[in-house]
Amino acid sequence: MIKNLLSLMSSRLFEAEPLNAGQSSGKKAKVREDETLGLKFMANDENYNELDRLSSIDFKIAEESINAASTPKNPEKIEAKSISEITTGPETDETEPETNANEPEKDTSEQSLKEILTQLGKDLDQSGFSTYYKEQNQKTFTDSEILRNIDKLKNDSNPEIAALGSAIAGVFEQTGVGYPKPAENDKNRIANRITTYQNIVLETIFAAIKGEDLDPDEKNLVSMSVGEQSGITVDDLLALDKNGDGSIAEELNALFSDKRFVDTLNLKIQRQKNKEENIKTIDKLDAAKKEDGIITVEEIAAQFGNNEIADLFKNSDGSVDRALLIALGGTMSKDGNYTITTGALTNRIYEMDADRDGKITQEEVSKYKESVWYKHISYTTMMEEMERSNDKKGNFDNKFTLDDMEKFTINNPTATKEQKEFFRIITDIADKNLKEYIMKQIGGGSSTVTIEQFTKAADSDGDGVVTKEELQAYVDKISTKYHQVTQLKHQ
Numbered sequence: 001m002i003k004n005l006l007s008l009m010s011s012r013l014f015e016a017e018p019l020n021a022g023q024s025s026g027k028k029a030k031v032r033e034d035e036t037l038g039l040k041f042m043a044n045d046e047n048y049n050e051l052d053r054l055s056s057i058d059f060k061i062a063e064e065s066i067n068a069a070s071t072p073k074n075p076e077k078i079e080a081k082s083i084s085e086i087t088t089g090p091e092t093d094e095t096e097p098e099t100n101a102n103e104p105e106k107d108t109s110e111q112s113l114k115e116i117l118t119q120l121g122k123d124l125d126q127s128g129f130s131t132y133y134k135e136q137n138q139k140t141f142t143d144s145e146i147l148r149n150i151d152k153l154k155n156d157s158n159p160e161i162a163a164l165g166s167a168i169a170g171v172f173e174q175t176g177v178g179y180p181k182p183a184e185n186d187k188n189r190i191a192n193r194i195t196t197y198q199n200i201v202l203e204t205i206f207a208a209i210k211g212e213d214l215d216p217d218e219k220n221l222v223s224m225s226v227g228e229q230s231g232i233t234v235d236d237l238l239a240l241d242k243n244g245d246g247s248i249a250e251e252l253n254a255l256f257s258d259k260r261f262v263d264t265l266n267l268k269i270q271r272q273k274n275k276e277e278n279i280k281t282i283d284k285l286d287a288a289k290k291e292d293g294i295i296t297v298e299e300i301a302a303q304f305g306n307n308e309i310a311d312l313f314k315n316s317d318g319s320v321d322r323a324l325l326i327a328l329g330g331t332m333s334k335d336g337n338y339t340i341t342t343g344a345l346t347n348r349i350y351e352m353d354a355d356r357d358g359k360i361t362q363e364e365v366s367k368y369k370e371s372v373w374y375k376h377i378s379y380t381t382m383m384e385e386m387e388r389s390n391d392k393k394g395n396f397d398n399k400f401t402l403d404d405m406e407k408f409t410i411n412n413p414t415a416t417k418e419q420k421e422f423f424r425i426i427t428d429i430a431d432k433n434l435k436e437y438i439m440k441q442i443g444g445g446s447s448t449v450t451i452e453q454f455t456k457a458a459d460s461d462g463d464g465v466v467t468k469e470e471l472q473a474y475v476d477k478i479s480t481k482y483h484q485v486t487q488l489k490h491q
Contacts, residue, residue: 113246116160117234124149142231143202147194150179163249164237168205171256175269177201196272204265208255210236214264215356267357274358279346281309286342295345297322297338297414309349312365317417322385323378324369332381336389336414372463379465382419383451385412398451402427402439418468425471429479437482438475 121138124145146153146168153165172179177197207214209232240251255261285307286292289299297320303310304318313321322330322338328351329344352360352368368374386408387400406427409420429435436447442457443449458466458474 113160113241113248114234114238116158117237120153120161121234139234140231141233143199143206144194145231146202147180147198148182151181160247160249163247163252167249167252167256168202171205171265172198172201174262175201175265177269197269200268200272201265204261204268205256206232208258208261209240211239214261215268271356271358275350278309278349278358278360281307282342282345285309293342295340295342297325300325309345309360312349312352312360312362315416319414319416321416322414323374323381324365326381327374327377332385332388334388336385338414375463375465382422383454385414386419386423387451389414399448400451401448402435422468422471425468425475429475434479434482438478441478441481 118139121141124141125138150165150169150172153161154169156162156165169179177195177200179198179201180194204214206212207216237248240248240255242251282295283291285299285303286295289296289302300310300313300320304314305311313324315321320338322332325338325340326332328340328348330338330340332338349360350356350358352364354364354367369378384396384398387398387404388396389408389412405423408415409423409427426435426438429438439447439449442453444453455464455466458471460470460473
């Protein structure tokens with residue numbers, strides 16, 4: 001019976017008028033209603049196709065039902081079905097089915113913070129500067145990417161991106177450092193070169209976001225190389241969202257208004273200003289006699305009282321501290337001339353900057369001279385100067401005699417008061433035989449001694465430096481031994 005009904009239905013369908021007749025003639029087809037065995041089809045000029053509708057929605061179900069009915073597993077339980085039931089299925093309650101409590105609810109919220117920042121990374125990588133970087137680097141915001149796009153970020157329609165841009169721009173504004181503006185003729189270029197101050201501000205911002213030391217002893221520059229980027233990442237920014245509300249706007253404002261952040265940034269900016277002043281002062285020092293990039297002892301002495309940098313090298317006796325010059329990267333020539341380049345002095349002078357503010361005070365210089373490093377340099381310079389100054393050829397064989405020490409304390413104009421007092425512990429001994437005895441004790445029987453022998457004999461604490469006190473103690477000990485030996489000989 002079911003097969004007969006299907007045949008009847010199909011024949012009625014195929015005997016009907018052409019389905020698209022109205023469309024092919026260019027006239028709008030009239031909406032009509034055909035009733036076939038209880039099935040109703042509403043036709044219009046756009047999608048009326050009874051056969052397609054039947055096959056796509058109902059026919060497969062009908063065919064399966066027919067096949068199942070034609071080969072029943074349990075014939076006596078077959079129930080007659082109307083065509084309506086075959087094609088449309090049994091009537092069901094029109095109310096919506098209950099949602100399974102275990103099924104996760106669909107995320108109908110706005111775009112997540114992670115998605116926003118990830119897309120921002122892709123956009124910045126396509127900003128014309130870093131398109132050659134690998135895909136994973138799209139999650140990194142470099143110094144150049146940020147500096148080139150601060151205005152763009154600040155004015156973005158997305159509130160999270162705008163908050164990031166505004167927070168960064170605010171830091172620049174409160175420090176008085178302007179961030180670079182895009183060049184009018186090329187969107188991928190900036191109007192002015194990136195300044196040292198802009199780098200200082202941005203590196204401090206990056207350090208704050210990443211939770212790093214705001215002012216490390218060794219400046220960790222934000223750098224880039226082909227295939228690798230360094231800066232702040234999407235994850236660094238996401239980590240700021242401590243309360244998990246999907247926004248970092250409040251966290252950024254709190255981070256950049258923190259007193260420690262503000263004070264550190266101001267200190268770093270002032271330090272750079274002080275360093276620039278130092279460069280000008282060092283240039284003036286170089287120009288005292290001849291502007292050639294090399295500063296001589298004579299140029300330093302000529303600027304005493306008129307140049308802050310020159311005054312740092314002034315000894316208590318008015319001489320130039322040549323040992324300090326050597327400690328900061330200077331050199332001594334064979335003929336006894338001490339010089340230092342402007343570059344070496346500019347870079348090394350900050351080794352004495354104890355408070356790291358870019359200004360060097362006399363107190364800081366005095367503190368520096370207490371360091372082991374300076375004491376080694378000072379001692380070595382003194383010994384070599386003493387040994388070399390008595391050889392007009394400038395030979396450094398590290399050997400010297402009693403006569404060399406006496407000439408150094410009397411004739412060498414570069415010897416400081418402290419250096420002369422050091423060697424006079426030996427040279428001022430009235431008994432010439434005792435002086436010779438001391439020298440032979442140092443030289444292992446020879447009155448010509450090496451610097452190494454001298455140091456080993458008198459350096460009681462083994463730090464590689466013989467102090468005035470150590471030398472005095474050694475001379476006293478040898479003098480006592482000398483007098484004991486002398487007395488025995490006279491007995």
